[in-house]
Amino acid sequence: MNTLFGDDVLHRPTPQLPDGAHYVPHWLTLEQQRWLVARFHEFPDWMVRLGRSALVAATGDPSAGDDYTPDAALVNYYDDAARMGMHQDKDEHSTAPVISLSIGDTCLFRFGNTQTRNKPYQDIALASGDLFVFGGPSRMAYHGIPKIYPGTAPQGCGLEAGRINITMRVTGLNG
Numbered sequence: 821m822n823t824l825f826g827d828d829v830l831h832r833p834t835p836q837l838p839d840g841a842h843y844v845p846h847w848l849t850l851e852q853q854r855w856l857v858a859r860f861h862e863f864p865d866w867m868v869r870l871g872r873s874a875l876v877a878a879t880g881d882p883s884a885g886d887d888y889t890p891d892a893a894l895v896n897y898y899d900d901a902a903r904m905g906m907h908q909d910k911d912e913h914s915t916a917p918v919i920s921l922s923i924g925d926t927c928l929f930r931f932g933n934t935q936t937r938n939k940p941y942q943d944i945a946l947a948s949g950d951l952f953v954f955g956g957p958s959r960m961a962y963h964g965i966p967k968i969y970p971g972t973a974p975q976g977c978g979l980e981a982g983r984i985n986i987t988m989r990v991t992g993l994n995g
């Protein structure tokens with residue numbers, strides 16, 4: 821085994837598991853692991869194009885998307901009771917804008933300041949189809965979702981209930 825702490829060093833006793841639980845050590849070969857990891861780098865071109873056109877629409881600057889190449893997207897599903905606490909999007913090592921698209925139920929989006937998770941903040945109702953961009957001096961603004969408004973998804977948006985939010989990001993990571 822080609823690892824620093826193989827099974828000979830890091831002893832991994834075979835656990836006794838209850839019915840229905842199955843543990844298969846080393847099921848994936850290294851080649852299969854490499855293949856799977858490589859799949860994570862296949863960010864779809866259509867989403868890069870979507871991100872670029874969103875930036876152009878948001879800023880009104882026809883060249884705003886030229887240097888923008890998102891390499892990650894987070895998709896969150898919110899049911900009636902879901903919330904997201906105030907936070908900064910700071911896992912990325914790039915200062916490029918975050919682009920947020922909303923589909924389904926309207927939510928209350930709390931968009932705050934870059935210093936604290938508390939006031940001053942603004943509450944904005946993000947509805948299905950809305951685009952929100954936070955870049956430049958707002959890139960590190962605290963934000964969160966205190967509330968979903970159930971039953972507000974428009975007919976034809978593809979979602980019967982709940983809300984989907986897609987955020988595109990430039991991670992600035994090579995990994």
Ligand SMILES: O=C(O)CCC(=O)C(=O)O
Nearest residue numbers: 894896909920965985987
């Ligand atoms: O759902 C939203 O509009 C915000 C999502 C968000 O802040 C995040 O995914 O980091």
Ligand SMILES: [Fe+2]
Nearest residue numbers: 907908909963
């Ligand atoms: Fe966020």
